[in-house]
Amino acid sequence: MATTEPVIQVKDLTARYGDDTILDHVSFEVQEGEIFIILGGSGCGKSTLLKHVIGLMHPYSGEVLVEGEDIVQCGEIRFREILKKFGVLFQSGALFGSMTLAENILLPVEANTDLPKEAMETLIRMKLRLVHLAGYENHLPSELSGGMKKRAALARAMALNPRILFFDEPSAGLDPVSAAELDQLILKINRSLGTTMVIVTHDLASIFAVAQRVIMLDKRAKGIIAEGDPVHLRDHHPDPLVRQFFNREAEEKNG
Structure with a gap:
């Protein structure tokens, strides 16, 4: 991965639905050519965060920068130009x-x-x-x-x-074989074209297969509670909730 300015920078983003705060002062960066995964339990704000990064929703406060440009403040005409840098795979395929x-x-x-x-x-x-x-x-x-x-x-x-591909739960509704095939295709495209990828998913198999770095959101914290390599988070993160998330598949099999 390049060591230049991040392709995406989210700075102190707060997202609300009415008076209900979903995400509170969330900040992270995505590097060029990276496969970056947003994960967490149900209702933690994964899809909400993705919609803000793509520009489908505007934050209550904070910034979303794409290659240094704030898509919240750039104006409609410039935003449409920035959108041409995006490709989006919605959960339903659409x-x-x-x-x-x-x-x-x-x-x-x-x-x-x-x-x-x-x-x-x-x-x-x-x-x-x-x-x-x-x-x-x-x-x-x-x-x-x-x-x-x-x-x-x-x-x-x-x-x-x-330049950037966004995925919202790409393996949703797929059998394990089809999901694994899609994971391999994601890796192939990333390696051959260098496309930056931001993926929202809770599928452990996909997370461990493709992720280079992840952030984990938590509903109670209204933000990020873990960031890094998923294998390291699974084995070494000090928060038992984080380790439990990454080990839940083994627990389900043993249960």
């Missing part, structure tokens, strides 16, 4: 069911580029081949398995060659 995979991938390309038709068709084939869906251009989402839908949604998220 593919349009009435459109083929090619048509789904075309949406961001047509909206943001002036590429000729032939170049767009080539781009679609490249993106589908990257996610191991070569030849599926004319298939509808309903004709695909759950894992294939997630990979198709990833192809669309990568349509504009984003």
Whole structure:
């Protein structure tokens, strides 16, 4: 990973729903080319934090900097330019069911580029081949398995060659084999393209398979209670709640 300025800097972010504070003065950084995971128990604010980092929600207070620019204060026109650096894989995949995979991938390309038709068709084939869906251009989402839908949604998220990919619970709804295949694809893209990745998940297998660094949120603390390598946190963190989170799979099997 590069040692330059962080790609993402979150500074003293406070998030509220009405009078209810969800996150209180949260700060962290994501380095270029890093696979960074946001994790924690149910209701701790993982998805809320992700929405703030992407710009879907504005914080009550604090800053969110992307390559040094504050996306909260930059203005609508500049924010739209910054958004082109992002690719987002939503939990549901969010593919349009009435459109083929090619048509789904075309949406961001047509909206943001002036590429000729032939170049767009080539781009679609490249993106589908990257996610191991070569030849599926004319298939509808309903004709695909759950894992294939997630990979198709990833192809669309990568349509504009984003600097940063965001994932919201990417393994949700997948069987263990499909989830593991998606993890391997995430690693492949990160290693081959150097794409920075920010992932929200509670799936232990995925966390240990792909994470280079994690932050753990806690509902009661309304913020970060642990940060670092997940294996080190599992084995050595002084807070028993943190160790329990990372060891829960073994406890469930033994229970």
